[in-house]
Amino acid sequence: MKTLRRYEEASGQEINKDKSFYLASNYIHDSRHNMIQRLTCYRYKSFPFKYLGCPIYSGRKKICYYTDIARNVMNKIRGWQGHVLSPGGRATIIKHVLKSQILHILAIVTPPKTILEQLDSYFSNFFLEKSVKKNKYHWSSLRNLCYPTDEGGVGFKNLTNLCKAFSTKRWWMFRVANNIWVKFMRAKNSPRSHPVSKVLESKHSAAWKEMMHIKNNIEPYILWKINDGDSSFWWDNWIGLGPLGAYINGNRKPDNMKIRDCIKDEAWDINTITSLVPNNLLNHIKHIPISDKYINDTPVWTETSNGTFTCSSAFNSISKRRDMDNMWKDVWKKNVQFKMSFFLWRAIKGPLGIKVGCHSIAYTLKEWSNFQNKNDIQRILCQVYMKKRGATVDMKWQWHKICSYMEDFRPRITSTPVIWNKSPEGLLKINTDGSSNITKRNAGIGGVAALYDLNWYKQNNVTNCILEMDSLMTVNMMKGVYKPP
Structure with missing residues (x-):
């Protein structure tokens, strides 16, 4: 409590005692509870509880x-x-x-x-x-x-792969960092043995079990660049093929053996390495460079180009991948609406849900990808679908039929009537919208017309006027609702 009071005095922040509580064993006596509550003014609370929406509990993971x-x-x-x-x-x-x-x-x-x-x-x-x-x-x-x-x-x-990616991040931090959490986890779970050689036991915590389940899949992606040789000779992946302990049978693999024990005069001690590893690995180790001995060994994440760990790269390494197909690149494009690309996706996959036979679209897209000078296939198919809405599109797609549909298609042009209301008496009203004259081949832009009208008002001292515009943003800026950029 003295430490907490010193913190309040130094920081100027006061601990909210109504939101604070203490945790204790379920087997302590009531008199001990009363003493703790009297000294701390905190209430007692048992597991489980929530902190920032995350459940904190003791024991097994429950639904x-x-x-x-x-x-x-x-x-x-x-x-x-x-x-x-x-x-x-x-x-x-x-x-x-x-x-x-x-x-x-x-x-x-x-x-x-x-x-x-x-x-x-x-x-x-x-x-x-x-x-x-x-x-x-x-x-x-x-x-x-x-x-x-x-x-x-x-x-x-996939949520399961997301959880595995975050577990991968925790294992990466546990292997390369040296903060309080890492020191606690090492002292609790692997105080004397290397974490890679550690065997999972039933008494371990749920957090440690998740990390142990993921370590065998992630360790091959963690490569140690040799500098001072402080990494483990048997259990750190410094040869790029996984830990050496996985290639050697028997119990002659001490966890405390370092890589520096096999380095002599900033070069490999071939005699020592020969007595430890087989000949096929010896030739591979000879070509591994040794860098600056005054720098700690550097961990490298091999799934990124710069060697830095990212959750996205971990997610990609965990997820099951399929072969990339240029057809799907043609279906999903940024300039095509999602609903139209999704419609084509459903048509290609088969479960369209409506009586429209578009299974041949997949064949069409694959054939279209073979042409070097190809157009936007989404635009063509979507326009054809919108034109033939309500009819069945079940014909066999061929090149000459696609060309005929392209030539016969005419977009539907719509027009909206605009009414010009007469201005009240005594007021001058000018429309500033863009216009064009087909016979004289002249066209005016709305922004240029608006600027010309304002200058004309100013030169002729016209104050009673009405200015009509089709830009709501400009009108609000003139009224003072928006601030001009």
Whole structure:
């Protein structure tokens, strides 16, 4: 308490005792509770509790600790359920609103598999315009949606792979950092042995178990650049092929052996290395450079070009990938609306949900990609679909038929009548919209006309005037509602 009071005096911040509490064992006596409460003025609270939305508990991971996370997401979805949203709007909400709501929790802990499956079900039902409470037939599984667009997916990210990516980040920090959390985890879980050689036991905590499950998949991507040789000779990946301990059978692999023990006069001690590793690895080790001995060994993340760890690169290394197809690059383009690209995606995948036979679109896109001088296939197919709305598009697509559709297609031109109201008596009214004269081949731009009118008013001292414009932003700036840039 003396330390807390010194902190309050030094920082000028006061600890809120109403929001503070203390944790203690369930087996201490009531008299000890009374003494702690009298000295600290804090109330007693037991596990589990929440801090910044993250459940803090002791013991096994239970589903009941994470039900509030799924409930908050479901309530958020219900708020958007009644809105009329396009597929692109729903995809944007899922990517940037709903998943960002739980992203900080996934970065710290990994929810149970049941909670992750429940969240995936909520996202899938919302994207497919289904009720949150009712599970209906899905024309496409979420597994197919959670692929990059150039691999045949929609661009969603799988929550399970996201959790694995954050576990990878924790393992990376545990291996390369030296902060308080790393010192605590090493002293608690691997005080005498190397963490790579550590065997998982049932008594370990849930956080350590998650890191141990991911270490075998991630260690090959962590390469140690040799400088002072302080890395482990057997268990750090400094040869680029994984730890040496995985290639050697037997128990003659002490964890405290360093790489510097095999370096002599800033070069490899071949005699020592020959007695430890087989000949096929010896030739590989001879070509590994040794850098500055006054610098610590540097960890390099091999999945990025600069060697720096990123969660996106970890996510890509964990996720199952498909072969990239140029057809999907033609389907998903930035200048095409999401709903039209998504329509083509559904047509190619098959589960279109309506009686329109567009399965030959996939064949057309693949054939179109073979032409070097190709046009925008999305524009052609979308215009053809809009022209033939209500009819079945089930013919076999051929080159001459596509050309005929292109030649016969005429865009629908619409016009909107504009009424010019007479100005009140005593007021001068001038319209500043852009205009054109086909016979004289003259055209005026709205902004130039507006500037000319204002200068004309000023030169002729006209004050009683009405200025009509089609730019609401300019009108608000003239009225003082907006500040001009």
